[in-house]
Amino acid sequence: MVMTGNYASAYGAKLSRAEVIAAYPITPQTSIVEKLAEFVSSGELRAKFIPVESEHSAMAACVAAQTAGARTYTATSSHGLTLMHEVLMWASGARLPIVITNVSRAMAPPWSVWVDHMDSIAQRDTGWLQFFCQSDQEVLDTIIMAYKACESRSVMLPAMVIEDAFILSHTSEPVDVPDQELVDSFLPAYAPELKIEVGKAMGFGSLVKPDQYMEFRYKAMQGMEDARERILSVEKEFKHIFGREHGGLLERYRCDDAEVVLVAAGSVASTAKDVVDAMRAKGVRVGLARIRAFRPFPHQELRALGSKVDGLAVLDRSYTFGAAGAMFTEVKASMYSLQRKPAVKNYIAGLGGRDITPRTLEKILEDMLVVSKRGAEDEVEWVDVAGLPRRWR
Amino acid sequence: MTKGHKELPLTPVSDTPSTINLTGLWRVVRPVVDLSKCKKCTLCWKFCPDAAIELAEGEPHIDLQYCKGCGICSFECPAKCIVMVKEVGR
Amino acid sequence: MTKTTIPYEEFAYPGSTGCPGCGANLVMRYLLKALGERTILSIPACCWAVMPGYWPSHCLKVPLLYTAFEATGAAISGLRAALDVKGVEDVTVVGFAGDGGTVDIGLQAMSGAAERRTDVIYVMYDNEAYMNTGIQRSGSTPWGAWTTTTPVGTNHGFKHESKKDIMSIMQAHGIPYAATVSVAHPEDFVKKAAKAKSIKGFRFIHAMSPCPPGWRMNPMHTVEVARLAVDTHMFPLYEIEHGKVRITRKGKGLPVSEYLKAQGRFSHLTAPEVSAIQKAVDESWKLLLAKEASGT
Numbered sequence: 001m002v003m004t005g006n007y008a009s010a011y012g013a014k015l016s017r018a019e020v021i022a023a024y025p026i027t028p029q030t031s032i033v034e035k036l037a038e039f040v041s042s043g044e045l046r047a048k049f050i051p052v053e054s055e056h057s058a059m060a061a062c063v064a065a066q067t068a069g070a071r072t073y074t075a076t077s078s079h080g081l082t083l084m085h086e087v088l089m090w091a092s093g094a095r096l097p098i099v100i101t102n103v104s105r106a107m108a109p110p111w112s113v114w115v116d117h118m119d120s121i122a123q124r125d126t127g128w129l130q131f132f133c134q135s136d137q138e139v140l141d142t143i144i145m146a147y148k149a150c151e152s153r154s155v156m157l158p159a160m161v162i163e164d165a166f167i168l169s170h171t172s173e174p175v176d177v178p179d180q181e182l183v184d185s186f187l188p189a190y191a192p193e194l195k196i197e198v199g200k201a202m203g204f205g206s207l208v209k210p211d212q213y214m215e216f217r218y219k220a221m222q223g224m225e226d227a228r229e230r231i232l233s234v235e236k237e238f239k240h241i242f243g244r245e246h247g248g249l250l251e252r253y254r255c256d257d258a259e260v261v262l263v264a265a266g267s268v269a270s271t272a273k274d275v276v277d278a279m280r281a282k283g284v285r286v287g288l289a290r291i292r293a294f295r296p297f298p299h300q301e302l303r304a305l306g307s308k309v310d311g312l313a314v315l316d317r318s319y320t321f322g323a324a325g326a327m328f329t330e331v332k333a334s335m336y337s338l339q340r341k342p343a344v345k346n347y348i349a350g351l352g353g354r355d356i357t358p359r360t361l362e363k364i365l366e367d368m369l370v371v372s373k374r375g376a377e378d379e380v381e382w383v384d385v386a387g388l389p390r391r392w393r
Numbered sequence: 394m395t396k397g398h399k400e401l402p403l404t405p406v407s408d409t410p411s412t413i414n415l416t417g418l419w420r421v422v423r424p425v426v427d428l429s430k431c432k433k434c435t436l437c438w439k440f441c442p443d444a445a446i447e448l449a450e451g452e453p454h455i456d457l458q459y460c461k462g463c464g465i466c467s468f469e470c471p472a473k474c475i476v477m478v479k480e481v482g483r
Numbered sequence: 484m485t486k487t488t489i490p491y492e493e494f495a496y497p498g499s500t501g502c503p504g505c506g507a508n509l510v511m512r513y514l515l516k517a518l519g520e521r522t523i524l525s526i527p528a529c530c531w532a533v534m535p536g537y538w539p540s541h542c543l544k545v546p547l548l549y550t551a552f553e554a555t556g557a558a559i560s561g562l563r564a565a566l567d568v569k570g571v572e573d574v575t576v577v578g579f580a581g582d583g584g585t586v587d588i589g590l591q592a593m594s595g596a597a598e599r600r601t602d603v604i605y606v607m608y609d610n611e612a613y614m615n616t617g618i619q620r621s622g623s624t625p626w627g628a629w630t631t632t633t634p635v636g637t638n639h640g641f642k643h644e645s646k647k648d649i650m651s652i653m654q655a656h657g658i659p660y661a662a663t664v665s666v667a668h669p670e671d672f673v674k675k676a677a678k679a680k681s682i683k684g685f686r687f688i689h690a691m692s693p694c695p696p697g698w699r700m701n702p703m704h705t706v707e708v709a710r711l712a713v714d715t716h717m718f719p720l721y722e723i724e725h726g727k728v729r730i731t732r733k734g735k736g737l738p739v740s741e742y743l744k745a746q747g748r749f750s751h752l753t754a755p756e757v758s759a760i761q762k763a764v765d766e767s768w769k770l771l772l773a774k775e776a777s778g779t
Binding site for chain 2: 487488489491493495496497499500501502504505506508509511534536537538540541542637665669695701702703704706707728779
Binding site: 095200203205210219 | 395402
């Protein structure tokens with residue numbers, strides 16, 4: 001089928017047999033929940049659709065329903081996600097494998113409905129697995145895989161599947177929609193060890209004293225660490241059944257023998273692959289490392305890559321004011337233990353939906369080739385900002 | 394006793410009756426019941442916030458392990474058969 | 484055995500960590516006596532979020548889902564949806580929140596749940612301020628009351644805004660049942676909660692819940708003060724069934740000063756201020772009588 005990223009999300013949730021969907025509309029997420037409401041009202045999906053009055057309530061309703069043993073799903077974007085922030089923490093603390101789609105969009109002010117990753121990155125400490133997708137197909141597949149990985153006994157944490165606003169959400173691509181029976185064989189019904197139910201007088205999420213609080217946090221940390229292996233094994237199984245894979249925690253594209261590698265996340269990666277191909281054709285040894293899982297962060301995979309290259313150009317589609325791009329600080333921290341460290345430079349680009357063109361990516365890689373030999377003047381550089389020297393076009 | 398992380402559930406689920414909390418230790422005044430005056434109206438039982446009064450043949454038996462000494466039973470008793478006395482020597 | 488006027492079976496254990504004389508303990512006790520074992524509760528941040536005790540203590544014989552302060556309406560929506568989709572029947576889903584968690588921070592989620600006609604009971608236990616955090620004013624604090632954020636003896640003094648009329652707000656949602664209940668009248672309380680249980684749709688119970696530390700009173704007076712609230716028409720007992728108002732207890736019509744003087748939080752009020760409260764209470768009572776007479 002040819003469909004948008006948003007429909008791919010809706011089909012992903014439907015194929016995963018989400019049982020309770022609580023959602024609130026926000027641009028550009030709306031067509032996900034419209035489609036799901038359609039599936040539910042036509043009977044194609046046996047689920048309860050709760051048209052809640054806010055995103056905070058969407059997540060709170062998902063948390064409650066999931067505690068009662070239902071598989072839940074919601075979708076949101078930017079301000080909706082940040083309004084959910086409190087309850088995102090609740091979901092992970094309560095160890096509920098909820099899956100959501102976040103259509104990643106810039107934060108206001110200034111108002112912008114277009115892509116950047118500020119909303120998603122701002123949730124990095126909430127205890128959620130975070131997957132940045134590159135294609136509509138990956139969105140659909142990742143939702144199904146996320147449920148399976150997250151519902152593992154050893155993980156039991158929620159996951160956020162991130163699709164870039166408009167670039168994926170509203171762009172149609174050919175998407176293979178797998179058979180329901182195949183998905184059912186891959187993803188069994190949600191059956192938690194413990195759920196809230198009548199006859200069991202239990203309090204879920206009660207007050208814990210300082211002498212015991214850290215142990216619960218330690219367990220959540222273990223869940224996230226175990227997710228690394230689980231993401232890989234689930235994807236392996238997925239590939240076996242469906243014949244597709246998307247790169248685990250870190251997708252490496254033409255990184256062997258590369259001098260300089262672009263590190264990026266989201267839809268820009270598909271543009272970057274073309275740029276890498278074009279530069280390789282001219283004999284320039286460049287590659288792309290796509291951060292697919294931002295949480296858990298692929299430290300080891302990046303270290304293995306970093307030990308073999310001269311430079312890493314880290315592209316952030318968001319900015320942590322007073323520091324640098326969040327991906328950059330993580331990547332750089334990963335390199336610290338290496339004997340032979342590559343040069344690492346941060347490129348801030350594509351905020352608020354500004355296009356990141358092939359030409360810009362080529363310029364970034366060319367800059368990084370120079371930086372990896374001579375060092376950088378500025379470790380963090382804002383790319384293509386009007387009023388600054390026009391050297392990125 | 395602090396439990397090791399391996400002994401804990403994934404998330405804090407409370408399943409132990411609150412009778413582990415001996416709230417009677419909070420008490421500064423204690424109800425003393427003169428059953429000979431009791432009219433078995435059961436008002437004391439009805440108004441006890443802590444469900445710390447049980448009825449036997451309509452007569453109240455206050456569980457001092459849990460009674461916090463609020464004095465509602467004493468105040469509400471129409472027969473005035475419950476008096477609050479100071480806790481001493483605890 | 485002497486027959487009690489309300490069900491004997493308890494769904495609360497002793498050992499709750501509520502304050503001595505806590506009205507909210509009584510509210511929960513009576514509520515569960517009426518609703519029984521097939522009940523699932525959700526409680527947001529409020530006194531009752533800590534009253535079951537530190538983990539692993541649980542003072543109720545029914546399951547309980549803690550939720551975020553503003554999220555009760557959403558949590559009970561989620562619970563109901565999950566039970567429905569799983570085909571679990573005959574379960575009463577209850578949101579149980581304080582006044583701040585209902586009329587202030589939780590109003591939006593509750594309004595949403597009511598508008599969606601969610602099949603749940605929402606109970607607001609009203610101690611008329613943020614008591615768990617230490618007696619700060621809420622939208623449900625009455626005019627004239629002292630709280631730590633409406634300190635007496637400054638330029639502004641006590642609270643100069645009147646209490647939100649949550650019953651009218653809920654009536655305006657067109658819900659099938661709403662009722663006020665008092666811990667001084669357990670029979671009326673249990674009867675209304677049982678009636679709420681028998682009705683389908685969004686049901687609302689407004690329970691007055693005296694707070695000895697917050698109202699600056701002796702804990703032994705909890706029930707007495709609740710009784711005075713009904714008898715002075717400060718807190719009339721009534722129900723609204725499918726839009727029809729019915730007063731369930733007329734009360735003695737005592738002067739409000741009887742109610743006010745029993746509590747330290749009103750002790751600063753002057754005679755004209757007490758008269759002003761009396762006038763407002765008389766007007767509200769007249770309005771309620773008129774509503775009952777007109778059937779709306």
